[in-house]
Amino acid sequence: MWLTWIQGLTCYLFLLPWVGKYVGAIAWLGLSLLESLYCLAFGAGLAFLLRKWPRHPLLLLAVPAWYVAVEWVRVSWPFGGFGWVRLAWGQLGGPLAQWISIAGPALVAFAVVLTGYALSLLVHRRWVRGAVPVALTLVGGLLIPVVSPVWSSGSDGDDSPTLNIAAVQGNVPRLGLDFNAQREAVLNNHVRVSQKFADEVAAGKRAQPDLVVWPENASDVDPYRNQEAYDKIQDVAAQLGAPVLVGAVTRDDVGARNAIIVWDPQNGPGQQHVKKYLQPFGEYMPMRDLLRHVSSYVDMAGDFKPGDGNNTVDAAGETLGVATCYEVSFDEAYRDSAHHGATVFTSPTNNATFGTTDMTFQQLAINRMRAIEYDRAVVVAATSGVSAIVNPDGSVDQRTTIFREGLLQADVPVRDTETLSARVGPVVEWILVALGAVAVAAACITTRSTRSTRRNPPIRTRTKR
Template sequence: MRRPDRRTVGRFLLLTLAAAFAGLAQYASYQPTGLWWAAPLGFGLFFWTVDRAVAGKDPRTTRRWSVWLSWVQGLTCYLLLLPWVGEYVGAIAWFGLSVVESLYSLLFGLGLAALLTWSRSASAAGGRTRGILPFLAVPAWYVAVEWLRANWPFGGFGWVRLAWGQVGGPLAHWITLAGPALVAYAVVVAGLGIALLVHRRWITGAAALVVTLVGGLIIPVVSPVWRSGDDSPTLNVAAVQGNVPRLGLDFNAQREAVLNNHLQVTRQLADEVDAGTRARPDLVVWPENASDVDPFRNPDAYTRIQAAAEAVKAPILVGTITRDEVGSRNTIVVWDPTDGPGEQHVKKFLQPFGEYMPLRDLLRHVSSYVDLAGDYKPGDGPGTLHPAGTGGPVVGVATCYEVSFDGAYRDAVDNGATMFASPTNNATFGHTDMTYQQLAINRMRAIEYDRAVTVAATSGVSAMIDPDGAVTQDTEIFRQGLLQADIPLRDTRTLSARLGAVGEWVLSAAGLAAALYAGMRFRKTTRRGRE
């Protein structure tokens, strides 16, 4: 067996490094770095790297290179994006999740190899024009793989979707048409356009960039064509950030102190209102886990929360833990100053390995931290609350991790939500990027559904987000804070809200069909090569 020469080894290392740099560029698009343009640039570099690796090679070599380079790009991105997962449970959780997420990149590489082989054969048979169709099927195949990643297993992991890195850039506005899937499609198309320009295919490359970038800029201008509704009503909303006494996984052991912190800031709000230095809010939003002391089982907690609502003379959305005949629930309760606790939102999309532990008995042999995971049960409600009763404003609620699921705010809009609230607890992730990544997802959701979002976090970052995704107020991390603003109430229906999941299904189905067809052609081509 011949040993590879230095030139071959050098080429392999150079191409692998280029794919890793493409993954680094994709990571740089996410918050808090927030360089939205880095993702299209990274995909442009990735496609150029794959093309250099497979140029003139047989189909089997094309497949090996495509799979390898796709995996390197994905693994690099996720290793940089997800360190917060292991902040207090160790590197095994961080590396484990990053590797699992990168496995989907292997699948993307398999389909990419088949599509590239199809594109080359089509171009050879009928010129460049015939090769465009399979080439442009690549973004649809990416959407199909991303759909799988965001839905399976254990409900999927939508946190790493490509769209979340586009907040603040023109490609973000594609989300109003068909959700995050269309943004991902646009990013990959832009990346293909950059790669085509490098290959001096000026017209096709420029067209891809013009359609995606300029199209994204035009969407907000023409959006009233498919939107209807009146922005004029507002609701004065206050978000309370009480903070936690100390960092770490023993957050739940600090229950009394955390509740006291949120009561203190709420009393401060009430005092300032009574002194005339603040307007009286119509609604106060507390974070997730603001009262892990169950007020329905602890009379003292019940009394103190009721007193806070009476002092501020406004309903409070209280994040707490409740228990019923099914089990423990992560719950947001409407706490009225007159009537006390009422309507509830029970978290529907739970975080696996955190709020519940899949395969607990098996994984207990891997890490002792397994038993620190909760055993919460999901709810099945409409995703909305009515803090002022029937006929008043309808608040769509997505608690923490729920914001990464399309169904959370989509269900809320379908059930009449005119604003969003996202109570969240990021204290168990310390001073990591997690809270900023989550804020970016909420900003994209604001754009998607044309709704203002109030984010209330135990330890930060809390924020007021306009319907255009702009952050108008925010707090510092691990500091007590109080935000207040007049929030626009909107009943608009963006095209994404009207279509629901249909846009993603169409793109995913097109990508899957193209990859399967290309895969069959790939097998025939490989068979001929062996004969």
């Protein structure tokens, strides 16, 4: 049990130092310690299972299902959960990655733990019981790309229509939490790169885009309240002759919003996606009054209000999926997009507040797995990098370097496929969660019952004959 906690804590400590890059080690250490407690819970349940049924063949199902159950709690609670670190994301490029298109990250986690547990059986020379699951998961993962078109509905393959999309990376004037301290500097950077792009299009050096994607917070002032910012965006959209997805910090009657606005070259701002899965302790501060006594950084956190849309907008004749930055780690974000007809996914993001850490590359890995999960191209536009155009198979077609201005442009496949994950992913996850929870509960109850019987054996009486 304690080994699983130590393993989990070590994992989080190595993966999450970016959390404390500019706010101090206490945030990094605190989050790592909190997340490692779920590993402790997994270890406790695992101990009950192995103690109660050490050689039972159904452990091949119960152990990985219990892991899925614990992970489900971790990515759901508290404060909406933390799905940034999941077993599935680490399988990118491996033979088990393709399972994500069948039933999402939960099934990948199940396959990974099943394979690991089966390998442990091989070490203990239980050849048949160990070899069969390993073969099924590995070979199955390799075969999924071959048979998945049979399971998907909609158009697929190389004959898909395309949309010419450009992603603009305007860069920021400085690293850190005050990346936008210089008023309109971030906006001006993105306007400048976009104007240069428009000039190249006019000169015939680049193709006319159907859509241009700006990053989250590309407009560091509210264009609805600042006429100068409004005019700059309108002018550059007109020059490009294409709708622009503009990431902007806006405010309405509810409060501050993190919005992605469809900016039409003729009609100006239209539909918008308001970020609905907000980052706790960054975009809003839970228990703000209490935590003021712990850290002076508390009031540097935002006070954004979540949206309630379906993570889609309509632009360039297509329905686009939008998952803004942190939203990519939530299963519901792109799933809602797919259910509402999104044919291309976009991920506007601002990673400048995390400097040169691994955060932006971890986010790209998640987006690549989401591309496989839903058979969609993903256009990632980041203020400071890394921006990328991801193919539906998860491969990266183009990408930028961090903290340099850049521009990506490609003919992106437009698909209306609906993978099995989009259709049955949540149901499979719930079944696995229930299976794991019931197995551990049964092990706990029967173990305690056995102990009670041993401590208080029934009194036997002799009868005289």
